[in-house]
Amino acid sequence: MILAALPRLILEPPVRTALMEDLGLAGDITSTAVIPGDHRSKVVMAARKPGVIAGLDAAALAFALVDPAITVIRHIPDGASVKPGDTIATVEGLSRGLLTAERTALNFLGHLSGIATVTAGIVAAVAGSKASVVCTRKTTPGLRALEKYAVRAGGGINHRFALHDAVLIKDNHVAIAGGVAEAIRRAKAGVGHMVKIEVEVDTLAQLREAMNAGVDAVLLDNMRPDQLREAVGIVGGRAITEASGGITPETAAEIAATGVDLLSIGWITHSAPTLDIGLDFVSA
Template identity: 45%
Template sequence: MLNKLMIKRMIEEALIEDMNYGDITTDSLLDESIMGEAIITAKETGVIAGLPVAEATFKILDEKIEFIAIVSDGNNVSKGDDIAIIKGSLKNIIKAERTALNLLQRMSGIATKAHKYAEIVKDYPVRIVDTRKTTPGLRSLEKYAVKVGGCSNHRYNLSDEVMIKDNHIKAVGGISEALEKCRKAIPHTTKIEIEVETLEQLKEAIAGGADIVLLDNMDTNTMKEAVEINQRRVILEASGNITEERLKEIAAIGIDVISVGALTHTVKAMDISLNLK
């Protein structure tokens, strides 16, 4: 779900960034009484995500603008398909255009990639999740787009769960020490995830009471051994060097979760345009 208050703040900041003292070109050429209509069109095939955000962008600038969605978030579209119609003051439509498209294109690019990844492992009981490798300030939008595309979310931020990483372990002195300190400090309702790099560390993490173990940068054969060692005692998450080509082979060995930073940090924005009728 999108948080409307968070969306409003993000959009306002984006609009201010784009025209802190107005739009010198559009303000010089048009006044708000000139009405018209524009169409948002897909220029390539993909999965749409972010229509409510695009609509909010236009309406924050001008609440009288009418936004008519032709498709819905999660729909597949082809090149040339119309996505939405916008009616109202041409001046304000043009001023909000770039911010609305930037967000819609970015989110649709993420949803398209997530859909592709989800399809690859659809026959396996595995969950593909995102990471915190998101664009600063846009995390909630990008994680929403991941879900629209058919994948799942990992933690939203550092407050969501205990996740003990390699630098934590080095700083504290070891896996057992880190697990013990966290378990004493946190509520009983909070899960603990810990990152391991070897099978010996995995055994130590299971014995130490971890709820989730992240297998960091392991090859597929080593992860297969980890699944056999684990015997479903903890949730196993594969992470690091997860390419599109490896997804199915990792899913097939019985890993529970595959986290993929590329869902958000190396995404090509979907090509979408806005043109006046």
């Protein structure tokens, strides 16, 4: 899969917001007081833990928004694996700007690389199966596009981006509608022909009801591996099958072996640990 870069139009608002949050109303008073205005430095962003890199565009943009004259030379691309000590990028320019943008740049790079790293771990765990690893809408407010990009950098694929781009009928929709079939009927009547419809089911009885009503995908929620295997048989290739609920690196391979098409995992975006990346001084 080709990892396409996010447009600056998408990247700039969250990066600019993060910088404004950090600078407040007075700017970087420490660097202004301590560092001469004409002092220059060369620094490197280096990995301190093994992982997969994502977020270099956001990090570079943080430096550029503070000082467009700062140069960022990337030594590896997003999606690449690193080991401790590997140099990710070299950054050079006026020292005040480097230090002002440092934390914002590292926050984006570390957070997004953390997501890419855990995603890559799950992808490796299910290698050899047909299952793909997908994210969810359990993302940090304002950072969804970036976090879903990081999932792609780790070898995963994206679920729907928002409420508007696909129908996902969940348990509360079913409860309010009065049943799986009725919820599906209403969805088909309410959306256009280009919109995919998926329904969440908790039981095999609900799954049979969904298949009789006709859907594009079924979310098999919190089912045991034996139930998932039976569910895949019931679907028989007529819809995409998505396993969800409590999937970990330890259980992913067993779940993928049931024959499901997708492993849907919320924690890869909402709870991925930050990858430890430092910004180290090289020379003045």
